[in-house]
Amino acid sequence: MHVQDTHWSSAAAVAHGGAAVSAAVGGGRPDGARTTPLRVDAQRNLEHVLRAAREVFGELGYGAPMEDVARRARVGVGTVYRRFPSKDVLVRRIxxxxxxxxxxxxxxxxxxxxxxxxxxxxxxxxxxxxxxxxxxxxxxxxxxxxxxxxxxxxxxxxxxxxxxxxxxxxxxxxxxxxxxxxxxxxxxxxxxxxxxxxxxxxxxxxxxxxxxxxxxxxxxxxxxxxxxxxxxxxxxxxxxxxxxxxxxxxxxxxxxxxxxxxxxxx
Incomplete structure (x- = not known):
């Protein structure tokens, strides 16, 4: 079993206290979801990131670094952070x-x-x-x-x-x-x-x-x-x-x- 609570305890604070930051980079939603439709390529990248995050966290636990998620999704780590301003937000979403x-x-x-x-x-x-x-x-x-x-x-x-x-x-x-x-x-x-x-x-x-x-x-x-x-x-x-x-x-x-x-x- 690989479930870990690393990077979890502050997720709620990030999701609420970091709402302004998330709105700026995530389209108005603290969980990385947008209120306006994504471009086709952006939507595809988001799906790749979420799939990769499920695989990486499932295998290594929530302590796995964002770089591992980006590598599995075959995108740059900056792409991951544009959708999810912190690892806590991504963990909470998954x-x-x-x-x-x-x-x-x-x-x-x-x-x-x-x-x-x-x-x-x-x-x-x-x-x-x-x-x-x-x-x-x-x-x-x-x-x-x-x-x-x-x-x-x-x-x-x-x-x-x-x-x-x-x-x-x-x-x-x-x-x-x-x-x-x-x-x-x-x-x-x-x-x-x-x-x-x-x-x-x-x-x-x-x-x-x-x-x-x-x-x-x-x-x-x-x-x-x-x-x-x-x-x-x-x-x-x-x-x-x-x-x-x-x-x-x-x-x-x-x-x-x-x-x-x-x-x-x-």
Whole structure:
């Protein structure tokens, strides 16, 4: 797994505080998107940069330099900076796009699969195949370990209530049994900035629904959390030179991880 939070923490500040600079060089949008149509060559360069950024950050993490992105896109680094005035802005753009893609994949699985385990496994297989999980915002993958005897006490992000994703909160308030929500009481996921990021909140909500359905059906281990599921899709098999071997290794790794998530009685 190569997800890193280098160059991420200041992204929000850049996206807001640097809006004036972005407007000057990016056509009025802090995320590098323009409000007026691009020339054909400029649009092509933008697509090359975004594709290259997804590949480079997916392989090396968000710590990879902008020069690597420019090299992969076969454009000058100045071209990259004309569209994205800082690396933070580019990182945020990629993470937002990949978060939206994962959310849509989760919604599709939830809506098209009646059987809970099939829905969850479909989401995992689709997401792993797309590679989007390796580009998730780092804050959704920060998982700590609760100290012994402290389940229900405040964690590094605040209280256990604050660590719950929206779906888990609503179910807890509706009186879902303690067995189904043991993960909520004990999980120490540090979901920094979720309240301010509707895209991340939407992803956590729909994946939470997949997790709760599978757990309620007795098909998922009771200690598996939403963060665990996201960690699975963010985990990649070692890079292999042969594409067929790479695909086989990824499939095999996912089979093993899925087996680890499944309830022993399922």
């Amino acid at each position: 993470a937002e796009e990949e978060t939206a893609r994962l959310t849509e994949q989760a919604r599709t699985a939830l809506g098209q699969e009646d059987e809970p385990w099939s829905a969850l496994s479909r989401f995992l297989r689709t997401s792993v195949a797309s590679g989007a999980g390796r580009l998730l915002p780092p804050q959704v993958l920060r998982v700590g370990v609760a100290e012994e005897g402290s389940s229900g006490s405040a964690g590094p992000a605040g209280t256990a209530e604050e660590a719950r994703v929206p779906q888990q909160r609503s179910q807890a308030q509706a009186g879902v049994g303690p067995g189904e929500l043991r993960l909520v009481a004990e999980e120490r996921s540090v979901l920094i900035g979720v309240a301010d990021d509707p895209g991340v909140a939407a992803l956590l909500d729909v994946v939470g629904q997949l997790v709760e359905r599978a757990r309620a059906a007795g098909q998922l281990r009771t200690d598996v959390s939403v963060a665990d599921v996201l960690l699975v899709i963010a985990t990649a098999a070692p890079s292999l030179p042969d594409a067929a071997q790479q695909a086989a290794a990824s499939a095999r790794l996912l089979d093993i991880l899925l087996e680890g998530l499944r309830s022993r009685g399922a």
